[in-house]
Amino acid sequence: MHSTALTPAVVPIMVSLKPATWPDLQPLAIESHWLRSAAMAPAHRLLVVYPHPDDETFSSGGTIARYSLGGVEVHYVCATRGECGTIEPRLRGEESAADLRTAELVCAAQTLGLTAIHFLGYRDSGMPGAVDAQHPDAFVAAPMERVTGQLVALIRAIRPQVVITFGPYGDYGHPDHIHIHETTRAAFTAAGNPEYSPRCAPAGLTPWAAAKLYYKTFDARPVRLAVTLLRLFGRDPRRFGENGDVDLLAVATQVTPPTCTIDVGPWLAVKDRAFWCHRTQLGSLARLQRLPRRLRRPFVAAESYTRAVPPVAPDDPRERDLFHGLALAPIPVGIIDQGGGCSAELV
Numbered sequence: 001m002h003s004t005a006l007t008p009a010v011v012p013i014m015v016s017l018k019p020a021t022w023p024d025l026q027p028l029a030i031e032s033h034w035l036r037s038a039a040m041a042p043a044h045r046l047l048v049v050y051p052h053p054d055d056e057t058f059s060s061g062g063t064i065a066r067y068s069l070g071g072v073e074v075h076y077v078c079a080t081r082g083e084c085g086t087i088e089p090r091l092r093g094e095e096s097a098a099d100l101r102t103a104e105l106v107c108a109a110q111t112l113g114l115t116a117i118h119f120l121g122y123r124d125s126g127m128p129g130a131v132d133a134q135h136p137d138a139f140v141a142a143p144m145e146r147v148t149g150q151l152v153a154l155i156r157a158i159r160p161q162v163v164i165t166f167g168p169y170g171d172y173g174h175p176d177h178i179h180i181h182e183t184t185r186a187a188f189t190a191a192g193n194p195e196y197s198p199r200c201a202p203a204g205l206t207p208w209a210a211a212k213l214y215y216k217t218f219d220a221r222p223v224r225l226a227v228t229l230l231r232l233f234g235r236d237p238r239r240f241g242e243n244g245d246v247d248l249l250a251v252a253t254q255v256t257p258p259t260c261t262i263d264v265g266p267w268l269a270v271k272d273r274a275f276w277c278h279r280t281q282l283g284s285l286a287r288l289q290r291l292p293r294r295l296r297r298p299f300v301a302a303e304s305y306t307r308a309v310p311p312v313a314p315d316d317p318r319e320r321d322l323f324h325g326l327a328l329a330p331i332p333v334g335i336i337d338q339g340g341g342c343s344a345e346l347v
């Protein structure tokens with residue numbers, strides 16, 4: 001005979017990863033997924049802002065891995081769920097593209113060590129001319145003021161010193177990439193302005209001026225070489241890519257110059273694992289990704305950025321660290337008052 005009194009009850013312990021001071025951003029239609037507990041007062045925080053699940057890995061995977069595994073709290077703002085990504089039927093199954101790609105992003109985020117993903121709630125707009133841009137929830141159709149307000153609330157809630165987004169041409173001209181550039185640029189300035197108050201933001205969300213803004217970029221020389229070679233072989237560089245919708249000439253001429261190069265060589269294995277999380281989006285990249293790492297290393301062991309704020313002087317040396325020059329002091333917690341809210345529709 002046994003006594004149930006001696007058997008310890010199995011009670012699941014639910015640990016909330018969301019910080020106690022995190023404000024209610026649901027009135028702003030922001031949905032946050034917490035993947036690890038945020039530090040109480042980390043010395044450094046990094047905010048990465050792109051529009052699609054996979055941009056974080058394909059554009060900045062090594063950078064995110066390097067900083068998050070080095071103790072920096074890294075957050076990812078993702079404007080859409082990547083609804084327009086091409087998915088091979090054999091990989092699709094019953095799930096929608098949005099559900100598949102959200103799961104892929106969570107896999108990559110856990111691999112890279114992200115603290116949280118914050119979705120802005122829009123729909124992928126597709127490449128220029130796509131009918132998806134006409135959808136009422138398309139990110140490109142979202143008013144500048146609305147997106148800027150969401151991003152200001154997130155910058156004030158997260159309090160990063162450094163913000164990363166795409167440059168003015170959005171890497172390769174994707175309309176969502178250009179829209180995230182314009183809205184992040186505006187929010188970066190507005191977040192520190194006490195006169196600016198986003199509609200529907202919680203009361204007491206205090207202004208926060210991040211110290212640095214960077215645009216993701218790359219060395220334009222191989223792209224210029226590709227333009228020349230394509231013309232030599234009678235191909236049109238303005239209709240490049242698997243779908244012929246990338247204007248390589250515009251890419252080569254509008255890319256911003258690298259001013260900060262991050263060595264991500266020691267974190268390539270982590271970045272590779274995050275790449276494979278996005279298996280529906282690899283396309284021809286999968287073949288390159290299968291090459292031995294030592295062959296790929298010269299092309300993928302560094303990630304480059306252009307510092308937009310503060311501006312770079314002509315004789316400034318190239319930075320090797322996004323946090324270069326920033327003090328290693330704990331970031332104070334903002335004064336959060338959970339009042340406010342929004343009774344009307346956020347428009």
Ligand SMILES: [Zn+2]
Binds near residue numbers: 051055174177
């Ligand atoms: Zn993208």
